[in-house]
Amino acid sequence: MTDTPALNIEKRALNAGKWANLVMAVAGFLTAWLSRSDAMLVDGLYSAVNFISAIAAARIGARVGLPPTRSRPWGHDFDEVLYVTFRSLILIGVLIFAAIIAGSKIWTFAAGGEVPELVFGPIAVYAVTIIIICLALAFNYHRAYRKSGKRSAVLKMEARAALIDGALSLGSGAALLSLPFLTGTPLGPFVPIGDAVIVLVLILAIIWQPLGSFRSTLADLAGVSAPGTTVGKASRIARKLAKENGYKFHRAAVLQAGRMHFAAVYINPQKPVTAAEMDRFQDLLSARLEDVIGPTRVEVMITARDALAPPAATETNTGVS
Incomplete structure (x- = not known):
């Protein structure tokens, strides 16, 4: 069932995030050019991915929960899972690209090549601005998540x-601005590759988040x-409703795709029933499940089997003529 108020809340939050990420992406690329910092380039790329993702997320959010159609007999609910899966892969790709850039700078330095000197002024302004924007975005998204x-x-x-974007900006900005203080210390000669090292450390710190999201959605x-x-909740509700109608409850199987659940409920009516009765049972069960576990598409299976079992083996005629 499509929850229009919830979808409107989601749409407004994603729309605000879309334009905020565009501003951050442009600012990141501009700061990377002015400061010659790879860390700022990674920050800009991350925001650019968020901007593009927000456009896709708005389209997907508008379709989730729509009734099934002939071309999409199970609805569009798995689009949300696909979105999170591919977004995670894109973020992983951005981080790998950043690691390659940082690694190449370190390699150039180790081989005696020239590494551009950083300009720190733009970095300070960028870091403070982006951190404020990211915190405001995270708060807005979380509030919309709760309200919906x-x-x-x-x-x-x-x-x-x-x-993560805010943490990336905070970590990279603070670390980069601390590099000048290393001059005159034993680490002074490595200041030119300081931002490359910072990029690698940040990647190791945040890559687990998209990897975790990818693993979770892959399971879905x-x-x-x-x-x-x-x-367990779905089974208890289905068992209670089946008992109310004089049916024997066997089991329930539940899958999850983003915010939508798919429940297959296996029952034995133990008496003649009409299709209209089964429709009413299905609708009532769907409503009760939605109140407890969230939006649910229910399929009622009439069977005499008490447990999952493989289909009976087909006999094959092996006679010789």
Whole structure:
């Protein structure tokens, strides 16, 4: 079922984030050019990915929960999972690209090549500005996530991304601005590659977030069961409703795709029933599940089997003529 108020909240938050990330991306590229810093370039690339992702997220958010169609018999709910999966892959790719750039600078320095000297003025202004914007974005996303019922994987992902972007700006800005203080110390000769080292450290610190998101959404795409607590709640509700109608409840299987759940409920009516009765049972069960675990698409399976079992083996005629 499409929750229009929740989708409107999500849409407004994503729209604000889209333009904020565009501003940060342009600022990052400009600061990287003025300061000759690879860390600022990585920051700008991260914001650019967030800007492009916000455009895709708005389109996906508008489709999630729409009724099934002939071309999409299960609806558009898996689009949200695909979005988070590919966004995670893109972020991983950006971080790998940044590692290659940083590694090449370190290699050039080690081989005796010339490394451009950093200009620190633009970095200080950029870092403070971006940190404020990122904190405001993360707060806005998280507030929208709570107001929309804590069901949007897109808003949850964007809130984390904004915090990571802010942490990236804070860490890189503070570390870069501290490099001049190393002059005259044993680490002084390595100041020219300081920002490359900072980039590698930041990558090691944040790459686990997109990797974790990718692993989680990959499980959803693979059809792995929803968490045990979710399955348990769905089973209890389905068992109670089946008992109310005089049906025998066998089991429930639940998958999750972003904010949407897919529940297959197996029952034995143990008496003649009409299609209209099954439709009413399905609609009532869907409503009860939505109140407890969130939006749910329910399929009712009538079967006499108590447990999952492979189909009976087909007999093959092996006679010899």
